[in-house]
Structures are given as C-alpha cells and as structure tokens.
Amino acid sequence: MTIEKCINAFGVDDVIFEEGSTGRELFVVLDGEVEIAKVSGTTRTTIVRLGKGEFFGEMAVIDGSARSATAIAAAPNTKVMRINHARFVYLVSQQPAFALMVMDALSKRLRASNAVTYRAAES
Secondary structure, three states, rough: OHHHHHHEEOOOOOEOOOOOOOOEEEEEEEOOEEEEEEOOOOOOOEEEEEEEOOEEEEHHHHHHOOOOOOOEOOOEEEEEEEEEEEHHHHHHHHHHHHHHHHHHHHHHHHHHHHHHHHHHHHH
C-alpha cells in the first residue's frame, strides 16, 4: 500500500472517528489541528487539541477497544496519516524510539487524566 493511500484530509468540524466506534488504527497529525473531545448531544467538551507531529487513537490500535473519545478536525485542510495495527506492530518491533514515544505519550495522558479524576473526587 502506498503512503498516499494512508493520508486523509479533513475540513473544520469533520469527524475523523466517533467515541464508541471500533478501529485498529492510530493517526498522526501531518498538518492542521485535531480536537479530541467528549460529545454528548449538542455539548462538546475538549479533552486536548493536537497539532503537527502528534498522534491519537493509540489505545484502540494497541488493545482493539472502542474509541474513548471523538476526534474532530479543528483547522482547515487538516491532514492525518492512518497507521493500521499491522504497521503499528511492525514500527514498534523495528523502531524502539517509536515504541518509547508511544509509551511516553500514554504515560503523560494517563497522568493528566488521573489528575483531572482526582481533582474531581476531592471537590
């Protein structure tokens, strides 16, 4: 498969994937911005905004679970590259730096999530 087939472009507010959907792909932001959000009816709560070089969807590519949030393009002509499960496993096995980058991001995101959860519990 050529790399071009793995690149998708989105306009502002285009949904890349929805919370609860399944998919064994990780996405890398090549251009633009992606908003990761919880959507409930008309209410949208932003978890994080990601820019060029950042990635999302790593939990589903690792464990095959349903998407935990919705990914929405937040800038015109946002481009993302899809990395499927097989390619992800290959990259992790061949590129230790890639595996460390994913683990580092997972760790930071878990710490941030824990901080929010514990702050809410203390209130």
